[in-house]
Amino acid sequence: MQTKQWWKESVVFQIYPRSFNDSNGDGIGDIKGITEKLDYLKELGIDVVWLSPVYDSPNDDNGYDIRHYQQIMDEFGSMEDFDELLEEMHKRDLKLVMDLVVNHTSDEHPWFAESRSSKENSKRDYYIWKEGKNGEEPTNWESSFSGSTWQYDKNTGEYYLHLFSKKQPDLNWENSELREDVYEMMRWWLDKGVDGFRMDVINFISKDQRFPDGEKKPGVKYASGSPYFMNGPRIHEFLHEMNNKVLQYYDVMTVGEMPGVSVEEAKLYTGEDRKELNMVFHFEHMGLGDGPGGKWDNQPWKLTDMKKIMTKWQKGLEQKGWNSLYWNNHDQPRVVSRFGNDKEYREKSAKMLATCLHMMKGTPYIYQGEEIGMTNVAFPSIEDYEDIETLNWYNEQREEFDTDPDKLMQSIYARGRDNARTPVQWDASENAGFTDGTPWLAVNPNYKQINAEQALQDPNSIFYYYQKLIQLRKQEEIVVYGDYELLFEEDEDIFAYTRTLGKETLLVVCNFTDKKVKRDYIPSFVGENKELLIANDEGRSENDDLLSVWLNPYEAFVYKFS
Template identity: 45%
Template sequence: MIGQSRAASAAQTGTGRAWWKEAVIYEIYPRSFKDSNGDGIGDLPGILEKLPYIRDLGVDTIWLAPIFQSPNRDNGYDISDYRAIMPEFGTMDDFERLMAKASSLGIRIIMDLVVNHTSDQHPWFQKSRASKDSPYRDYYIWRDSAQGHPPNNWPSVWGGSAWAFEPETASSYLHLFSPQQPDLNWDNPAVREEVFSIMKFWLDKGVSGFRMDVITMISKMPSFRDMTPEELKAPEYVYAAGPHLHTYLREMNDRVLSHYDVMTVGEAYGMHAQDIPLFTDSARRELDMVFAFDIVHVDRQGWRKVAWPLSKLKEIYAAAGRPRSPDSWNTVFLDNHDQPRAVSRFGNDSAPFREVSAKAIGTMLLTQCGTPFIYQGEELGMTNLPFDGLDDFEDVQVPLQWDTRVKRQGVDPDAFLESLKGLGRDNARSPMQWDASRHAGFTTAEKPWYRVNPNYTEINAQDCVSNAGSVYHYFRDLIALRRKYPALIYGTYQDQDPDHSAVFFYSRQLESSKILILINMSDRGFTYDTPLLARASLLLSNMRHRGVTQDVTWLAPWEARVYRA
């Protein structure tokens, strides 16, 4: 129940169980989900209209990407008013109607908390930049400087300097991302009070928690020294090493979060896997979960898209499956608004393998250790977009990256563009494909805010819902299976064949209940026999096998099976 304290919730469970550990969370990127008023932009009434679709999938929690007032330089991740709804998305009344309808359907909503930085249009920043004597000056991070001579050599994560010069006050402000996203000064207690007040505002409206954008970067290195050449290769690890990070998270928990039965998931950008327990061990009173990036970085080296062996994926999941602390919890995701489409990345989005491989990697997503996050359209097997050139990209970071990599560093433009096509964030941001009508049923406008993937006539929700053998229905079955067998939520993890180059075979076990998951992660079929399946019964398969299957030794390309041992 909203408003119940965490202490009371923990006392009731007593076993470390929690609703957010058992949840299946569905991320909605509002701008691209469903347009209800024909302006080409998704909105809150459009989300409300589609809540039954989400409920029927079996999802019980929605993560809303930012819906706050914003000039939209970074599609809502540059906030100018934390207590107002972006007019393109609707009104506060629309939000409250969405909350009420979701609650009636048994669906919780978590919000995106973006408090490492604001928009440069936020009143705080407008007052901060006006004068060195402004009471808001210390809400942000300023250093005296001359034009063309930033205070240090820190780079923006997206390219170029992390400092923007303001001639009116002969000083520069810090922005770890775009110049339109100035970083807040969390060392100022007044800033922390503002953030805590914003959090209470939304929690008191009934939201069930927060996804916290780049929360690992809120504490800055106090000396602001130059980075070494080695540090400049991966500056995000410097930005995430601020000395007060954990102090500020504990303060947030003590002041706000501990007074509500809610969940928190932090974007752990710049953190190493071994540091995760520092955030998620419940005894430390910081966060419930974090998004680690090991899996979604398996196919990239810097800006380059690279081939990846299955062994690397197995190693990451095996490490995640080992208890890191007495009550640490994982997230499981392959896809989100910042990542390319999962089937295009981890599966094979070409015929005849798209559907079966989307089901195979969906099997992996929903049977690993931790709370699974599904991104809109993943349950349909939506694919990456086709891109012809640089002008096809909408993402604010693309021109910054192009300027840094190609113009300044001399990276081959064709090679950079090719990697951008496979790894770019725009792949996930094309409109949701609802049906085979014009603009995929996303909008009745003459032109949507961003282009629709041309394969929408073949891949859309209407077709998937009406087809019992679709990716959508397979996701439904997986979610139902996860809820039926607690071993798939709370069970231990064991890789049963870590050396096989194509088969991912692992188990989840809780007391005497043991589930075996077998996935062929390749385009080729082969014979695979193991005594572990001799007495196992098949619960689910993307090839629609049924019954006891000890005689089935042939694994078709991308075949996935879930057994009860």
């Protein structure tokens, strides 16, 4: 039996500060802007805010390239602003989880300045340096942002490793002094009062020290090196040490972002007896619709595939470990555009998707704007985009393969990261109430129809539906701790499952299509005491006979039987 913990019973709201709320008119969201909106978050009912990086950074990868771990980026404000935010959050019983980015730093971090200065420098081994091989890079690995993972540095005649941008050199976790410096920095933030960490690509920190070449596909220059740095040889040792030296002394929440993690690995990362992390972010469901060419090769996806993935994780971590539940974040397209219907059934499908996720076992994460049904954006020109991954991919496709720009734009509209990064739509005034200045990234043109002010005035809005889902998690222990069972495994239209705790059962039914469908339910539910907990269709009632049910397009409902 799993123990009860506050972070299992919480709902998390992710803030991407650059796009949340601008308090000073420079077009960039900031910390004071977040403080201004805390009452809005409190009204929604969330418990924890995960704040994407606000540290000092040259901003090559929107703050995920950190120049100083204990300073605040000028654009976001000052450390005084941060302290005020933390105090105001704690006053409202809200917890703050910081982003911890320790796989890499910025190439402008003082450690890297020292490391590249000479081979003899005491910080040389804080990063991963290698000699070239036959006049080329040390390995054939491809960076997550295109090109090689190695950058030649003429100062010392060696290459440094960067799994992401060349301005994001990877830290060398084999070096125990580096690890101690990281732990000291973590203690500094925890002593300040932050309530935990979301750890960026934390399962990349242990590299296979042989640094072998990856297997190359025909006709391409670089190969995936992921078998040699994802879930690497010493990863559990490092995370256990981090827990032992830092985390165990604080009552905090930890979640590790872990591309390529399996259920079996996740049990090791999150098992309570293992003393590593509380939960992980996996990306299997984020790969739905990926074609042979990866995410940019966007294809139709199948509901049975989604159910298979979600169920595998629900069952896999049921007794050992813990799930994080999310549909979107700062790196993913908007859920209502991706898995719902952002046109005719935007509100209905947004509520259905929320129901499907929030009734599962795990800690739910809401990404800013999701609670009002913000959608993907289709800017007219590549010039309107800011994301480094998107721009690098577009330029590479144009230069190397002469791909049709219209085709590339369609991929970006579907899967680009800037879909999630357009400013939050607060009201129908200019720039959606996000800023008095010129926003750093254009606002989605649909802000006059979709905004928070309007949502707060409509009792049937997506906002209040999320609020109710969050309240149910607080009222009904079964939502947090009940066991999950999938129904209708092969059904391509309906995602239905039960949750069971003691003598109570929840029946959760979600129609993922824009058509009316009829389904026969399981007779064992019929005739018992039942209560309708939540539904996104006004026609649904307590007294409905569940032996045979018509579901409207994108309808969702939850009954409790006791």
